Amino acid sequence: xxxxxxxxxxxxxxxxxxxxxxxxxxEILMLRGYNLFTAKNGMDAYHILTQNEVKIDLVLTDLxxxxxxxxxxxxxxYDLNPTIPVLLATGDDSFEEETLPPNIKGxxxxxxxxxxxxxxIKSILSG
Numbered sequence: 001x002x003x004x005x006x007x008x009x010x011x012x013x014x015x016x017x018x019x020x021x022x023x024x025x026x027e028i029l030m031l032r033g034y035n036l037f038t039a040k041n042g043m044d045a046y047h048i049l050t051q052n053e054v055k056i057d058l059v060l061t062d063l064x065x066x067x068x069x070x071x072x073x074x075x076x077x078y079d080l081n082p083t084i085p086v087l088l089a090t091g092d093d094s095f096e097e098e099t100l101p102p103n104i105k106g107x108x109x110x111x112x113x114x115x116x117x118x119x120x121i122k123s124i125l126s127g
Contacts, residue, residue, distance in 0.1 A: 010125050011035040011054060015045040015061035015073065016089070025060070028114045029121075042068035046076055049084075056084055058125060060108075060117075063090035071100060078103040085124050 012034050016022045022038050029036055037056070039045035042065050049056060059077060063070040074086040078101045086103050091110040105124045108117060 009033060009035065010057040010121075011037070012121070013037045013039065013045055013048060013056045013059045013061075015039045015042060015059065015065070015070070017041055017062060017065045021062075025117065028117070032118060034121075041065050042070070042073040042076075045073055046080075049077060049080060058085050058087060058121060060087045060089065060121070063088055063092070071104075074101045074104050087120060087124060 012029060014022055014025050014029070014036060015038075016025070017040055019040070022040070026036055026038055037048050037052070037054075039048055042061070045059065045061065049059075059073075061070040061073055068076075070086075070088050070090075074088065077084050077086060082103055084103060085105040086101075087106050087108060088100070088104050089108045089110055089112070106120050108120060
């Protein structure tokens with residue numbers, strides 16, 4: 001079994017309207033070898049996905065953002081490329097998962113531990 005704290009060469013797009021969370025995630029994931037793009041909101045994330053010629057392997061997005069929600073972003077991503085998995089992060093532990101777009105492959109409840117984020121990302125990317 002591989003160590004979930006070791007790196008990967010996958011390219012991730014991190015989306016969160018809270019700069020401190022974005023910086024923390026970026027630092028943790030860069031140290032493990034991930035290639036990263038960051039966006040401060042859903043529209044910026046969508047522009048990164050449509051304007052860059054880089055392959056994004058996974059999107060980790062916050063659920064509640066001021067412009068479009070993480071679910072709306074996931075639907076836009078699904079419409080653009082249904083093979084890109086989305087990992088949703090939320091502070092609402094009573095969140096209903098029944099009506100999510102099919103590309104949402106998991107939900108992280110905030111506050112989360114770095115190891116849990118890395119394990120979830122590795123699990124989605126490997127499977």
